[in-house]
Amino acid sequence: MKHFIVFGASKGLGDAFAKGLPEPGDKVWIVSRSRPRSLEREDGVQRCWIEADLSDDAASGQITAALQGERLDVLIYNVGIWESSGFSADYDFEQDDPQEIANLIHVNVTSPILCIQQLLPHLKKSEKANIFLIGSSAGLENTNNSQVSFVASKFGLRGISHSLREHARKYGIGVTCINPGELAAEVPYEAGADTAVSAYGGTRIPVQDIVSLVKCIASLSKVSCVKEIDIPAMTDTNA
Template identity: 65%
Template structure:
């Protein structure tokens, strides 16, 4: 039996993690601002929702208080907000709202640090704990993105992973940063890989591929350390 906590799990990749990672008997705590559409899937997995706005400083304390002494085996920080016009043709960094910049950094970076800090006591109780940060190919060197705040936050997530790994290795806790390219989040996980391949022909990554990566790493022994995985779409425009 494993205990998971998955951040940003009400839709998209986070929802795919909730559906595809746990097995019957496992417990999953889902952290999001809005309640997931389907909490009960009749698969023997116990799912619990923690309502939290990660832009707020008190979110980490709220989450930790809900879990108290629960053992956490798998921690997944799958959170990433970006500039409101970031992926539009008319995007212009010089027009970014300073308040939006602060929110991007708070949610993508600051909250990642404070949440893992508050939950390390729970992770230390596990015999083989794994921490995952979901980054982006936009956080890699030589990317062509002009979204400065989003890119900075994803570069920062890699730095968090590196330093945290050094801090927790004495406890046998693994820390992995996964940097995917564009993911086909618009096609539900249960619709399967073939639908994605047919629709996008290698330009977007199926949710199942990222779920499979996490599942592989989380099942490795505590003797193995997978630091970072970069996974652009085969025919995508990402790095």
């Protein structure tokens, strides 16, 4: 029986992780602000909702308290907010609100550091633990993105993963940063990968592909150390 905790799991890729990773008998803690629909699934998986706002400094302690000392085998930090007008044709960095910038950096960079620091004792209880940080192809070099704060935060997440890996190595805890390109996150996991491919003409990555990738890495022996994986869409010539 595996124990998972998935941050940002009320919709999109996080919801896909909560539905597609666990097997009957497994337990999943879902961290989100809004109630996840996956709680209603009857598939033999125990799902527990931890309602938390990751922009709040107290969230990490709140999440740790909810676990009540239980073991964790897989931690997935799948949270990434961006500028309110980011990825739009009229985006202008010079118009970004300073408070919005500060909140973005907190949720995307500070929060994973605080939460993982608090949850490492739970991961140490596992015979084979894995931490997955979900980055973005926007955090890679030369991908032509002008969203300064979002890009900086995803570069920062990669730095967190590399340093955290060195700290966690002595405990046998694997740390992997996955940098996907644009996802077909609006297509529900249960609709299937073919539906996602068809809906976007093959330009967006089905969430099922990322779920399969995490499953594969988590199933490897303790000998293997998968550091970082970049997975843009085949049609994305900038990544």
